[in-house]
Every structure is written in structure tokens, then in C-alpha cells.
Amino acid sequence: MQADLAGPVVRSLAFVIDFSIRCLAMFIIMIAALLLGGNVGWAVWLLFYFLVEWWYPVLFETFRGGQTPGKKAMGITVVNDDLTPVTLGGSLIRNLLRAADFLPSFYTFGLISMTMHPQFQRLGDIAAGTLVIHKAAETSAPSLPDTTPAPPPFELHESEQTAVVELSLRHESLTDSRQQELAAIVAETMGKKPDSALNYLRSIGAWLLGSR
Amino acid sequence: MQLSEFKAIARPRSEWQAIDLGIVMARAWYFKLLVAWAVPAVLVYSVLLLFFWDSTWISIFIIWWCKPLWERPILFIASRQLFDEQVSPRQVVRQYLSMIKTDWFLWLSLRRFSIYRAFDMPVTLLEGLKGKERQKRLGLLHRRFSSGASWLLITLFHIEGFLLFGFLTGLYFLLPQGVELNWNELVTEQETLSSHLYNTFWVLTMALIAPFYVCCGFFLYLQRRIDLEGWDIEINFRQLAKRRSSAGGGRPRLAVIGLGLAVLMGVLDTNIAYAQDESAFPSAQTRAKADIQAVLEGEDFRRIETEEGWRFKDKQDEEEATIPDWLIEFAEWLDKHGGFFSALADFFRSGASILEFLLWISFISIVIYVLYRYRQQLRQFMGSDRDQGHLDVEPPEVLFGLDVTKDSLPKDVIAAAQSQWQSGQQRQAIGILLRSSIIKLIHDHRCPFQEGHTELECAQIVNQAGLVDPSGGDIQKIAGYFQALTRQWLSIAYAHKDCQQEQFQSLCEGWTEAFRHA
Incomplete structure (x- = not known):
């Protein structure tokens, strides 16, 4: 704890x-x-x-x-x-x-x-x-971007999972260009093109948050 | 700024959590930060004491007032240490003047009253923003955490007072029994001495509090950037990319990552990572620094070129500086030719004169502000006596959503309106009539309509204005017609009442009559 x-x-x-x-x-x-x-x-x-x-x-x-x-x-x-x-x-x-x-x-x-x-x-x-x-404030259920969930391509560590989930949760507070920029960092690692990486990461985020 | 060297854990936090982390940060480098505040402040305070030994409040007031300046080295050190760059005292001394100089006048005048001081300071000192850009940036940052920043100042302001009082009572408790203090004598006869004692403790308290205040404000600022820019996500993504790309990347790299994880784990309860023993694992940063040094010393960076010739100075940059040169020169001149400080001292010596001075300053500021705020209305007011006044104002291009530029007028107004009417577009038909009337009124009769006027206000203007009619049309008729047209427009545009065929026809005829000469 x-x-x-x-x-x-x-x-x-x-x-x-x-x-x-x-x-x-x-x-x-x-x-x-x-x-x-x-x-x-x-x-x-x-x-x-x-x-x-x-x-x-x-x-x-x-x-x-x-x-x-x-x-x-x-x-x-x-x-x-x-x-x-x-x-x-x-x-x-x-x-x-x-x-x-x-x-x-x-x-x-x-x-x-x-x-x-x-x-x-x-x-x-x-x-x-x-x-x-x-004491952690009780937060209302956050809105998530609209995607079809997809499993991560390989095993992610806990901190990395958190980062992917955070990217999905904060899709409204981070600017779009900044989200693209962040996604581009791991685009190559994920085997995606830089411009399609964001949507893919959002799919993984939805999957990690339990949607199937 | 290298995010990979960021020493705190980046993650979403509340404003209070950010403030608490600021306290941990101040504690980690407390001595350094304390010295950075206290040395210049105490030096200046001592010098001031020599000048103003008898009026004790002047020196302490100046030290208190200049707080934003004393706080800058703290921010300078904290911002670098937090990204794992050790700051030596020599570096601080060397950069001292340049960090004090930035916008000092604004920070000591207008911004001295800001309750977001520590929260805003990084924008000036670290981002180097000024004027409009700074305002815009602050607007973005203040969207969250501004209440936390103001409560931070209010709380620490009171804590400063309570601590000062605590120290003094503590001192009193420490007096050995039997020593009787004669309060009356201390306060009345030894007035100067006792208030110097009090002031010294005050400076001490300010110095003790300052690192906490600056670091808390700084971390509030950082937390805003962590949230706005997703630092936590970036740091983890970079680690992920590194981990995957160097799956078989050899030992040294793994050792560094291992160390990174160990640091992260060791950090969980104190929130801040401390530098690990570098000799055991020469970190990537140390090696990189050596590499960079080697490259910098290479032939590529040793080229010296001399260029000569006349060219224009960059005027724009000079204009953007907030403090005009003449003011600085004036201050320097005053400084050099002595007498200034003693004159100032004479002036300050009487409490009443400073109060009067402040009142005058605020009165003049208010007058200037009011004049500036209502400059449009004033110009209009002055202009209403003279018809030429109207010409000063640009004619509007859009009035209550209708395009009223001259070019938008159809050639044959009545025909255009009729054709709209035929196709059942009643609103558009009346709109064309109204639009064309307004365009005529603006350009032929010089009606002073302005953007933001409503239909009824326009009608009123037509009624009141002594219309200029170049071709001798019937002024009374135009005003009457415009009234009727406006009424019809209001009922069709806003009340959605249908207009009768006869009414429309009479409006068309009225238009031809009123603006016949065109």
C-alpha cells in the first residue's frame, strides 16, 4: 500500500x-x-x-x-x-x-x-x-476515446501500462498535437507508423482498462 | 531540459500534493537555497542599516519589498538541481546579475502585489516570456492550481508571522530567572535597539521560509506542465522505446536501467530521488558529458570568423524591452550623482508624505485607467457635438449579423427583394431592404452606426442625428421609413410573425421614395 x-x-x-x-x-x-x-x-x-x-x-x-x-x-x-x-x-x-x-x-x-x-x-x-x-479524491468515471480495444503487442511493465492508460484517460486535457508527439515516441517500438500510433495506443489503453 | 534527468516522479497530482513535494524539494537542498537567499539580502540589509540606522523600518521594508529579487537564485538553483545538474556557488554568483535583471522593475512594482508570485516566477525566469506572450502563458497555467498558489502565499505569509512571534517568545523563555526585562524602558527608551532586534529576527524568518515558498510555487508550476505536457507519459514511453530497442544491448546499458529502477523504487516514500554513488556506476550522463566535451574541443567548434560592415540594428527587439533605456540611464545618473538616496530618505522619513504620495499615485492610475477603459465612449461623446466627429469612426462591416459593406448591396434593391419574396423567403426579403437602407444611411447620410449597435439603437440614431443629405432627400421621411422598416424586421426576424403582402409592397414603395435620389 x-x-x-x-x-x-x-x-x-x-x-x-x-x-x-x-x-x-x-x-x-x-x-x-x-x-x-x-x-x-x-x-x-x-x-x-x-x-x-x-x-x-x-x-x-x-x-x-x-x-x-x-x-x-x-x-x-x-x-x-x-x-x-x-x-x-x-x-x-x-x-x-x-x-x-x-x-x-x-x-x-x-x-x-x-x-x-x-x-x-x-x-x-x-x-x-x-x-x-x-486521501485520493473520488473521481467520476472519465470519458474514453472511441476505439476498438486491442491487446498490447508484447508484455508491458506496470509503469508502461500506466503511461498508456494515462494517454487514453487524458485525451481531453492533452492537446492533440502533443498526444501525436507522445505516441510517435513509441511508434517504431510498437511497429506502427507515427500517425497511426496514437489510435493504436488508445486501443491498447481501452484494452488495459478492461474493455474487450 | 532533459526529462530523463527529472528527479521527482512525474505523475498526476492535486495542487496540495504538488505543494508538499515542493517542501520535500526545498528540504533536500535547504542549506544551499537558504544561503542563496540570505547572503545578498543580508548584505544589502547591512548596507541599508548604515544609511538608515535611526529610522529602522526603512531597511526592513526595502528587504521585504525586494523579496522577488532575493527569491530568484533559489529558483535558479532548484530548477537546475531538479534536472540533475549540480549548481556551484560560483555559477550563481556569475549569473546573479543577469537573473536579477530580467523584468526587475515590473516584479518590484505591479507584480509585487501578485498573490501568485512563486507560481508565476518560472515563466519569467525560466521560460523568459514577456508582455502578451507571458499573459497568455499565465492564462493557461492559471486554469488549474491558481487557488493553491494563492493559498500557498496566504499560508506562508501567516506562518512567517507566527514563526517570528514564536522565536521572540522562545527567546524570552530562555532568559534566566531573575533577569527582569523592563518592557516600558525597552520599547520607549531603547526603541531603536529593540526594533533592530525585532527586524533581525524578521529577516531570519523570511530567509527560513523563502526556500519553501519558492520551491512549492515552482513545483506547482512543474505539476501544471507535467499535466499539460504529459511528462509522465513521455518518460515512460522513452524508457519503453529504449528497453525494446536494446533487448540485447550489452551490459553497461542494462546496469544504467537497473540503477534507474532502483532509484525509482527507493524514491517511493520520500518522493525525491537523490544522486546515487556515481563512482560505482559511471552514469550515462557523465560519459555523455565527457563525449560532448571531446566533440566541443574538436576542430569543428574552433572556427573563428570575423565579419565587418555596417548593418541596421534590430529595432524591434529594443522596442520590446519593458524598461526604456532612458529610465535606466536616469536611475544610473541619479545613483551616480549622489544626493538621491538622502533625498529619498528625507522624503520617506515622514510617514504622512509617503501615504500622500501613494494616494496620488493611485488616484492618477485610476484616472488613466478610466480614460483608457472608456476611450471609445469618450471619443464618441466628444464627437457628438461636431458632425465631423462621425468620420473618425470606421463604418461597421457587420450589424446584428447582417453584412453591411458597400459591395454587398445588390444593384437593383427592389428587384432583389421582390424575387426573394416570390420564392417565399420573407425574412431575406425584408433583410435586403434593411441592409440596403443601412448602407445608404452609413455612406450617403453618415449615420454613426457602430458595431454592437442593435436595431433599435440604430433607429434612435437615425431619429436624433442631424442627417447630412447630399441630394436633398426628405430627411423626415427617411427617419419615419426606417422606423417602420425596423419594426417590421424585428417582428419577422425575432418574433417570427408573418408579413402581409400589402405591408411588404408598401415597404418597397417607401424604400424607393426615401432613397429615390440614388
């Missing part, structure tokens, strides 16, 4: 979204607390403050597939460092240690650690053994 690690920029933006949501929640609770009035109101507010500040990320990460709303918006997710889903314990540790990442102010240690660590981990992540990764 393979995943792309999420770095400081995208994680900061996710944090800002979560932080805004938390602030908004606390603001609404504060109004309710003021209506309640007096010291009881403040006690209730402080109780909620504790819950929102410390349990908001933990609950979302544990029960929502490793994603707080902010992380979901940015397409990133928390997992254990073997890419299994994050557990309650892991999430609790990484979030409690935000306090360490915050030092000396405004998450200075967290930012530095996140940037310099080979796996983009902040201190809390290192302690909990968790990673933040990019």
Missing part, C-alpha cells in the same frame, strides 16, 4: 477550518451561557470549552475515518503509520500533545517538526505513531 504524506501547508489550512468551527461553536455556547447567567453559566461554558477543545478532533478522527471537518475539506486523513485506521488511543495522544506542538507560541515547534520530519510528523504524531496522508 502506498500513500502521499500531507505537508504543513495543507494541514495548516485544515487546522484553520477546524479552529474556525470550534470558535463558532464556543461563541454560540457563550451566548447560551450568558442567557443562563451568573457563575453557573460560566461553569457550563468552561465545561463545554474543555470538551470542544480536546474532544472535537478526537471524536471526529476516531469515528469519522480519521477526518475532522477541516481535514475532510482539504482531502487529508489521519492514519496509523502502517496505514491502518487511527484508533481512539492514537488520536487521543496526538491531540493531547498539541500542547507540546504549540510551544513556545502559535505551534512553532509543531510547524518546524512537521516541515523537517521526513514523514511530515509533528511531535504529537511522532508520539502516537500516526501519519496524515492525502
Whole structure:
């Protein structure tokens, strides 16, 4: 299994979204607390403050597939460092240690650690053994060029198969002349003329994608 | 640029993934990039401090404002290293001036406000595009990833601030217990000293952030090109072609391919490949470089020819340069004859005057922009007082989809319209009448129609304009006729209502009467 690690920029933006949501929640609770009035109101507010500040990320990460709303918006997710889903314990540790990442102010240690660590981990992540990764966005079924599928003329390696398939998938975003140019690179290898190579490659691409 | 030497894995990515790869890239060569930013900036900063020791904000403001210049060597180094070309400090120093020079004025004025700075910089520095071409290229690149590029700047801008604050609070924490800082005294009496301390940390923070910002923007740019040009496909296809053509190609080549695969595999988790031990496998590139050197030193490349004679300079090239020579000469003259910087300093010293200066600049810019934007309307407005004004405007060739050039007028208008009517083409028949009326109005009566006017606007113009009639036709009649014709045209062309035979006949007669003199 393979995943792309999420770095400081995208994680900061996710944090800002979560932080805004938390602030908004606390603001609404504060109004309710003021209506309640007096010291009881403040006690209730402080109780909620504790819950929102410390349990908001933990609950979302544990029960929502490793994603707080902010992380979901940015397409990133928390997992254990073997890419299994994050557990309650892991999430609790990484979030409690935000306090360490915050030092000396405004998450200075967290930012530095996140940037310099080979796996983009902040201190809390290192302690909990968790990673933040990019979650592949669900793409809608792409449109394919109209061809009759044909099997490859010889065995293609995985990377080469990917390249042929990519050429088919991106037939709308690459310019036609560029597609011709790319196809011409392997025309001779495939035993085709340069100008008929593109259609042939598209046929192979359709075949590799499972059409028969 | 050799794609085969591209050190990152080319594949489709999201903007955030591209930014993250930029961070990995900056990290890989961090020290080099940091030095490339910091040495010139700190040098200039020190010199500025000598001049402006007392007004502390000037030096830091200039350093901050010139960020686009300090960032260029970073891009220079990163763009070469990424294609496996080692850059020595000597190379950077030697090329420094030429890389700073390109479009520096624009980058320090208009483009200083761009939130896509790092994303756009490669287009200037690596592709060398200017003016319209640059705009076109940016339009293409910005179709995706422009939001990522702007969020990158916004995020790093804030991170810069937070880090600076973090460093200062960290410093405060490190003060031994018992040392009491008198904040009041520090801020009021030691004002200069404390703000110099603050500024020094600011320069430090800027230097620390810059490699990341430039590399992230650069990789966003690269990712756009990977997507637009299918680099991943090209690299794999080239490998495929090579693999098939050298199925029995001997050992050295296989060793290189083997190494390539090993590099690719080793890369999967860190995303970037590092140079392998070259002594173990002298790579194809090293050998090729030696070959190239040998060829270059051969007789073929040692021919020297001297040509003499007068010829014209390439004027066009000079005109394309963005900064006019006189401006550069003027700046040099100011620089040489001293007094400039001190005058500038006097000017800047009062915060109010700079604000006023900026306000005036923006006011003048807005006026110029408004004048330029509405130049057509203005010209028309000025011209409406004088009839000659109409002549300035080229007569239109097409009005609401009808060809109104003089040549398109049939010889006998009425006959042509009648024949269309007979064959049931009502719309065309009325169209011919309208077309010919408009052509007459434009060329004989000088009606100021313009491309983009609608039928009703044309009718209004005919009503209002003091028509010039060379042959003394009845002006009132022409205007009335044109109104009726337009109404009929609207109902047949857009409302698809049929036109009665009598109405058509009366229109034909009306045409003959109105434009009889022709």
C-alpha cells in the first residue's frame, strides 16, 4: 500500500477550518451561557470549552475515518503509520500533545517538526505513531476515446501500462498535437507508423482498462 | 531540459500534493537555497542599516519589498538541481546579475502585489516570456492550481508571522530567572535597539521560509506542465522505446536501467530521488558529458570568423524591452550623482508624505485607467457635438449579423427583394431592404452606426442625428421609413410573425421614395 504524506501547508489550512468551527461553536455556547447567567453559566461554558477543545478532533478522527471537518475539506486523513485506521488511543495522544506542538507560541515547534520530519510528523504524531496522508479524491468515471480495444503487442511493465492508460484517460486535457508527439515516441517500438500510433495506443489503453 | 534527468516522479497530482513535494524539494537542498537567499539580502540589509540606522523600518521594508529579487537564485538553483545538474556557488554568483535583471522593475512594482508570485516566477525566469506572450502563458497555467498558489502565499505569509512571534517568545523563555526585562524602558527608551532586534529576527524568518515558498510555487508550476505536457507519459514511453530497442544491448546499458529502477523504487516514500554513488556506476550522463566535451574541443567548434560592415540594428527587439533605456540611464545618473538616496530618505522619513504620495499615485492610475477603459465612449461623446466627429469612426462591416459593406448591396434593391419574396423567403426579403437602407444611411447620410449597435439603437440614431443629405432627400421621411422598416424586421426576424403582402409592397414603395435620389 502506498500513500502521499500531507505537508504543513495543507494541514495548516485544515487546522484553520477546524479552529474556525470550534470558535463558532464556543461563541454560540457563550451566548447560551450568558442567557443562563451568573457563575453557573460560566461553569457550563468552561465545561463545554474543555470538551470542544480536546474532544472535537478526537471524536471526529476516531469515528469519522480519521477526518475532522477541516481535514475532510482539504482531502487529508489521519492514519496509523502502517496505514491502518487511527484508533481512539492514537488520536487521543496526538491531540493531547498539541500542547507540546504549540510551544513556545502559535505551534512553532509543531510547524518546524512537521516541515523537517521526513514523514511530515509533528511531535504529537511522532508520539502516537500516526501519519496524515492525502486521501485520493473520488473521481467520476472519465470519458474514453472511441476505439476498438486491442491487446498490447508484447508484455508491458506496470509503469508502461500506466503511461498508456494515462494517454487514453487524458485525451481531453492533452492537446492533440502533443498526444501525436507522445505516441510517435513509441511508434517504431510498437511497429506502427507515427500517425497511426496514437489510435493504436488508445486501443491498447481501452484494452488495459478492461474493455474487450 | 532533459526529462530523463527529472528527479521527482512525474505523475498526476492535486495542487496540495504538488505543494508538499515542493517542501520535500526545498528540504533536500535547504542549506544551499537558504544561503542563496540570505547572503545578498543580508548584505544589502547591512548596507541599508548604515544609511538608515535611526529610522529602522526603512531597511526592513526595502528587504521585504525586494523579496522577488532575493527569491530568484533559489529558483535558479532548484530548477537546475531538479534536472540533475549540480549548481556551484560560483555559477550563481556569475549569473546573479543577469537573473536579477530580467523584468526587475515590473516584479518590484505591479507584480509585487501578485498573490501568485512563486507560481508565476518560472515563466519569467525560466521560460523568459514577456508582455502578451507571458499573459497568455499565465492564462493557461492559471486554469488549474491558481487557488493553491494563492493559498500557498496566504499560508506562508501567516506562518512567517507566527514563526517570528514564536522565536521572540522562545527567546524570552530562555532568559534566566531573575533577569527582569523592563518592557516600558525597552520599547520607549531603547526603541531603536529593540526594533533592530525585532527586524533581525524578521529577516531570519523570511530567509527560513523563502526556500519553501519558492520551491512549492515552482513545483506547482512543474505539476501544471507535467499535466499539460504529459511528462509522465513521455518518460515512460522513452524508457519503453529504449528497453525494446536494446533487448540485447550489452551490459553497461542494462546496469544504467537497473540503477534507474532502483532509484525509482527507493524514491517511493520520500518522493525525491537523490544522486546515487556515481563512482560505482559511471552514469550515462557523465560519459555523455565527457563525449560532448571531446566533440566541443574538436576542430569543428574552433572556427573563428570575423565579419565587418555596417548593418541596421534590430529595432524591434529594443522596442520590446519593458524598461526604456532612458529610465535606466536616469536611475544610473541619479545613483551616480549622489544626493538621491538622502533625498529619498528625507522624503520617506515622514510617514504622512509617503501615504500622500501613494494616494496620488493611485488616484492618477485610476484616472488613466478610466480614460483608457472608456476611450471609445469618450471619443464618441466628444464627437457628438461636431458632425465631423462621425468620420473618425470606421463604418461597421457587420450589424446584428447582417453584412453591411458597400459591395454587398445588390444593384437593383427592389428587384432583389421582390424575387426573394416570390420564392417565399420573407425574412431575406425584408433583410435586403434593411441592409440596403443601412448602407445608404452609413455612406450617403453618415449615420454613426457602430458595431454592437442593435436595431433599435440604430433607429434612435437615425431619429436624433442631424442627417447630412447630399441630394436633398426628405430627411423626415427617411427617419419615419426606417422606423417602420425596423419594426417590421424585428417582428419577422425575432418574433417570427408573418408579413402581409400589402405591408411588404408598401415597404418597397417607401424604400424607393426615401432613397429615390440614388
